[in-house]
Amino acid sequence: MGGVTEAGAMENAEELFRVAVIGSGNWGSVAAKLIASNTVKQSMFHDEVRMWVFEETLPNGRKLSETINQENENVKYLPGIKLGSNVVADPDLLNSVKEVNMLVFVTPHQFVEGICKRLVGNIRPDAEAISLIKGMEVKTEGPCMISKLISEMLSVNCCVLMGANIANEIAVEKFSEATIGYRQDKEAAQRWARLFSTPYFLVSAVPDVEGVELCGTLKNVVAIAAGLVDGLDMGNNTKAAIMRIGLREMKAFSKLLFSSVKDSTFFESCGVADLITTCLGGRNRRVAEAFARSGGKRSFDELETELLQGQKLQGVSTAKEVYEVLRNRGWQSLFPLFTTVHEISIGLLPPTAIVEYSEHARNLNLLQGAVQLH
Numbered sequence: 001m002g003g004v005t006e007a008g009a010m011e012n013a014e015e016l017f018r019v020a021v022i023g024s025g026n027w028g029s030v031a032a033k034l035i036a037s038n039t040v041k042q043s044m045f046h047d048e049v050r051m052w053v054f055e056e057t058l059p060n061g062r063k064l065s066e067t068i069n070q071e072n073e074n075v076k077y078l079p080g081i082k083l084g085s086n087v088v089a090d091p092d093l094l095n096s097v098k099e100v101n102m103l104v105f106v107t108p109h110q111f112v113e114g115i116c117k118r119l120v121g122n123i124r125p126d127a128e129a130i131s132l133i134k135g136m137e138v139k140t141e142g143p144c145m146i147s148k149l150i151s152e153m154l155s156v157n158c159c160v161l162m163g164a165n166i167a168n169e170i171a172v173e174k175f176s177e178a179t180i181g182y183r184q185d186k187e188a189a190q191r192w193a194r195l196f197s198t199p200y201f202l203v204s205a206v207p208d209v210e211g212v213e214l215c216g217t218l219k220n221v222v223a224i225a226a227g228l229v230d231g232l233d234m235g236n237n238t239k240a241a242i243m244r245i246g247l248r249e250m251k252a253f254s255k256l257l258f259s260s261v262k263d264s265t266f267f268e269s270c271g272v273a274d275l276i277t278t279c280l281g282g283r284n285r286r287v288a289e290a291f292a293r294s295g296g297k298r299s300f301d302e303l304e305t306e307l308l309q310g311q312k313l314q315g316v317s318t319a320k321e322v323y324e325v326l327r328n329r330g331w332q333s334l335f336p337l338f339t340t341v342h343e344i345s346i347g348l349l350p351p352t353a354i355v356e357y358s359e360h361a362r363n364l365n366l367l368q369g370a371v372q373l374h
């Protein structure tokens, strides 16, 4: 801003885009770090990045939000990483979005509806949103993607950002890519890309919100299957087969739900790349491996609590949501992998059922036919 008058600077300051990150878990904290590194460098953004924190008391009796502000580090969800001095943790949701016109949603998906209810009437009318959240809501009238939920509840345009993005790797600035999905507003998508892109985090944008979001959501179900295969010590061929079948079901399911979904989206970072990274690393795979090693005797809930220290598993709840859609539409036999993952996770089938595929071969061919209809 060097060289401008004070009055001019104030005028400019009013035009700057202000960002809030709603959520402060593992990915939420990394998102805040990425964004904060850009807002200080790019003059179109206000430096400060507010991060809404679902308040918790730490074992030492201190509040999480206070600790984040004092140490510039999310000691619970992203220990050891400095977020940037322009990140301000705020436990007050409504205060965190005050004057903000770029809202970044990054909480576990089960909390979004409640958060949006509290935000209705309390955000700027010109606000834009982006969702980094993987998952969907299943309502009586059918499935509702999280971006649509945000967009409808808050009357805002909502893009999505998904990709092969295991948070802890991006936190230490290892190179990766991500995909933004947008509907019509290319300019908004480009602004989001500027907010997130760094030399180690390459962001591209495609006009396919549903395709990008469904990739990010459904791959967590496949990751559960991959973890089961690991827990059964089935080896790499089996895991590759599960990933391929999973990708085929992801594509078929997405295209049956939304005929606008593009094949090319599955080749973006949000598609095949995210599927690979989640099936190789990632918490869903890890917990599912432990589940299979216990012979299905320990519940996913119990293992989530034991292994994830407050982080949330998404794959099991997404498998349930997908299953509800399949059951409502009579599509179960067309999606044997998705169906089996859910039935294993609720104890209806043993973990070994994940590889009992030969009897489903006929249905898989039917699925191919169903997809070709679109």
Ligand SMILES: NC(=O)c1ccc[n+]([C@@H]2O[C@H](COP(=O)([O-])OP(=O)(O)OC[C@H]3O[C@@H](n4cnc5c(N)ncnc54)[C@H](O)[C@@H]3O)[C@@H](O)[C@H]2O)c1
Binding pocket: 023, 024, 025, 026, 027, 028, 029, 053, 054, 055, 056, 077, 106, 107, 108, 109, 111, 132, 133, 134, 135, 165, 166, 167, 168, 310, 311, 312, 313, 314
């Ligand atoms: N972690 C990753 O590597 C990664 C990568 C890409 C996308 N994502 C997605 O990002 C989203 C957020 O995941 P994360 O890793 O940041 O979170 P997380 O699982 O690490 O942490 C859980 C978060 O939920 C909060 N929380 C707990 N109870 C709550 C409540 N009642 N209301 C609101 N918040 C509550 C906790 O405070 C914490 O911030 C998910 O949809 C996830 O799939 C995660």
